[in-house]
Amino acid sequence: MPHALVTGANRGLGLEFTRQLLARGERVVATCRQPGRAMALLRLAGEHPGHLAVLPLALPDPRSIAELSREVTALDIRIGLLVNNAGMLVGGERFGTIESKSLRESFATNAEGAFLLAQALAPRFADGAKVVNLSSRLGSIAATDSLHSPSYAISKAALNMATRLLAIALAGRATVIAVSPGWVKTDMGGAAAPREPADAVASVLRVVDALEPSRSGSFLDEQGLLQPW
Ligand SMILES: NC(=O)c1ccc[n+]([C@@H]2O[C@H](COP(=O)([O-])OP(=O)(O)OC[C@H]3O[C@@H](n4cnc5c(N)ncnc54)[C@H](OP(=O)(O)O)[C@@H]3O)[C@@H](O)[C@H]2O)c1
Numbered sequence: 001m002p003h004a005l006v007t008g009a010n011r012g013l014g015l016e017f018t019r020q021l022l023a024r025g026e027r028v029v030a031t032c033r034q035p036g037r038a039m040a041l042l043r044l045a046g047e048h049p050g051h052l053a054v055l056p057l058a059l060p061d062p063r064s065i066a067e068l069s070r071e072v073t074a075l076d077i078r079i080g081l082l083v084n085n086a087g088m089l090v091g092g093e094r095f096g097t098i099e100s101k102s103l104r105e106s107f108a109t110n111a112e113g114a115f116l117l118a119q120a121l122a123p124r125f126a127d128g129a130k131v132v133n134l135s136s137r138l139g140s141i142a143a144t145d146s147l148h149s150p151s152y153a154i155s156k157a158a159l160n161m162a163t164r165l166l167a168i169a170l171a172g173r174a175t176v177i178a179v180s181p182g183w184v185k186t187d188m189g190g191a192a193a194p195r196e197p198a199d200a201v202a203s204v205l206r207v208v209d210a211l212e213p214s215r216s217g218s219f220l221d222e223q224g225l226l227q228p229w
Pocket of ligand 1: 010012032087088109134181182185186187190
């Protein structure tokens with residue numbers, strides 16, 4: 001049975017993806033930087049014996065990606081769904097004081113990490129696999145009219161391009177989309193966000209379930225509507 005692989009699964013949307021995928025009977029590989037400290041995931045593993053593997057992954061570290069690929073191969077896992085969910089946002093950026101470190105780390109986690117992971121795991125994809133890159137409205141060049149979180153916005157625009165390129169590279173093997181989950185109450189989204197993780201993830205999974213290969217390479221919102229690049 002193909003597995004879903006979710007990155008950044010120890011909290012926020014990644015944890016919720018893992019919870020909902022397990023609840024509907026799927027087998028899940030949940031990755032996080034520190035599995036030993038991922039108490040919510042370890043609890044889920046206990047509640048779903050044999051259905052959840054919790055493995056380490058720090059993005060975009062090539063050794064960590066290679067180690068995960070080796071482990072997936074050793075466990076003979078085929079991946080039906082890759083959720084490139086792990087992401088970071090540097091808060092409080094103001095033009096004039098934006099630092100190279102913020103730009104580099106945001107790109108490395110949000111764009112480079114997702115691209116390299118999809119590339120590394122591609123040989124393990126099951127027929128008809130789906131790759132879902134968690135993007136953001138802030139990554140839409142066409143929709144941008146304010147200087148909001150530039151390191152994040154630039155990295156998510158890069159992730160959108162990575163989505164397009166992966167769709168081309170994996171044509172006939174996997175359907176690849178970028179999806180914006182909306183503004184969601186998590187550590188990143190903050191307490192003022194209007195949506196609960198459970199609602200946002202349920203919406204995104206409906207989009208993923210209905211996804212046709214003809215939509216590969218597109219940027220969608222959580223309702224499945226095309227977003228401007
Ligand atoms: N929440 C929103 O409103 C919103 C809106 C649009 C898009 N999104 C996107 O949705 C995704 C999930 O967001 P969220 O709100 O759940 O964020 P979150 O609560 O801040 O969780 C981020 C997750 O990513 C992991 N992560 C960060 N950097 C990593 C790295 N270098 N290597 C591996 N894992 C790393 C974190 O792990 P640690 O615990 O180890 O830090 C954590 O598991 C992100 O891609 C985000 O950009 C969110």
